[in-house]
Amino acid sequence: MIEDVKKMLARFVEAIPASIFGPDRINYMIENFDKLGESDKNLLWAMINKLLTGMIERDASDIELGGNGTGGYVWLRIFGKKEPMKDMPPFSADEMAVLILNLLNTNQRSYLTVTRNIDFSYTFKYEKRAESVRFRADAYFDLDCLALNMRAISGTIRPIDSLGFNPAVLKVLSHAYVKQGLCLVTGITGSGKSSTLDAIVDWHNQSDPSHVVIIAAPIEFVHKSKVCIIRHREVGRDVLSFKEGVSQALRQDPDIIIIGEMRDPDTIMSALEVTDTGHKVFSTLHTSSAVESIDRIIAEVHPSEQERVRNRLADVLVAVISQKLVPSLDGKRVMAKEVLVVNASVRAAIKNNNTSEIYMMINQGVQFGMNTMEQELKRLYQMKKISLDNAMAYANNKQRMQQILSAV
DSSP: OHHHHHHHHHHHHHTSOTTOOTHHHHHHHHHTGGGSOHHHHHHHHHHHHHHHHHHHHTTEEEEEEESGGGTTSOEEEETTEEEEOTTSOOOOHHHHHHHHHTTSOHHHHHHHHHHSEEEEEEEEEEGGGTEEEEEEEEEEEETTEEEEEEEEEOSSOOOGGGGTOOHHHHHHHOTTTOOSEEEEEEOSTTSSHHHHHHHHHHHHHHHOOOEEEEEESSOOSOOOOSSSEEEEEEBTTTBSOHHHHHHHHTTSOOSEEEESOOOSHHHHHHHHHHHHTTOEEEEEESOSSHHHHHHHHHHHSOHHHHHHHHHHHHHHEEEEEEEEEEEOTTSSEEEEEEEEEOOHHHHHHHHTTOGGGHHHHHHTOGGGTOBOHHHHHHHHHHTTSSOHHHHHHTOSOHHHHHHHHHTO
16 A cells, blocks of 8 residues: 555656745645545545554554654654654655645645644544544644644543542532632643543533533544533634633533633633633643743733733632653653642732742642642652652752652
8 A cells, every 4th residue: 555655646746846845835735636536535544544553553642744854754752752663664745745735624725824834633443443543633834844743632531530639639620519710730742731631521521410611722532421511612613713712602501611722812811701700610731830830821911911810810720730741660651740729828929929939838738639740759759650860850840859859
């Protein structure tokens, strides 16, 4: 099959005039893409599915295609480490672009020419397990070449008990116990934020008769309604933006709103406003600590709005979970998490713009289920799950980490 794909791709690429280069070359491919016959497109689908099958069988979390950075190879991330699939032949940048474009419909290809980036989801049938596997995908430009990242979405959800939350924290996260408030799950890309949110949704879906609206770009895991009724709204397909999705949710009788990411001031303001109206809201941020998360939200809005946002955030925020996936001694990865539960002292520190005091409040808040990242890394090290070097490498506060490790 690979030889047939390479021949077909060569025919298409050779027809591109040599005088067309740079971003115009991708535009030419998009404009002429439908000249490919259905049999050619089916061959491309089969090639992509073959690559994804190889990804699944290697237990990889991500696959990378195209762009200058890959050197023509397909790359995988396996237990946190990137490596090329050397058992697959290299493809030229143009050949990879055609493979990637075949994953998009006509409207998505047009959108890509304007925005130079598109998020979408993809599902294919994995025959060996007789199941469908879903992927989150991002197509983008790398030095005028088209590139793609696809991340496998687990078909199973980790039970919330396996995440090791203190019972006091579970009470705060529970809609049945706390009916309103903003809960944040934060971390860098690939730290398992979506998996934690899905575990929280599934936990509610087991016992809380409520209405959950999930707004994400793209929708990753698709939940089946059990005790809850769960709606999925994908930005770009079902709703135009996060802001509109949040605003429209108010007219849809929700109890819990999941906002995939608070990525801009409009979404941040919408999240605070909808929480103010008496809803339970869960969302994510790309930050590595609880204090940084608070500071980031306030800094994202216009200076004239920061005082109002600071007071509103102090009133509605109930918990921040900042997590990392740390290489473990068994060659896999283990989740480390910093947990902030907002009490009266934390609320006052936010309102008074004294967020630097919050770290010590977390450090001393064990009775409320709180812990710093450094305390968590120390615990994992003492349990012989991670190495001393990784405990230091993944600490947010290196000096504090040295102090608590020296006391071990």
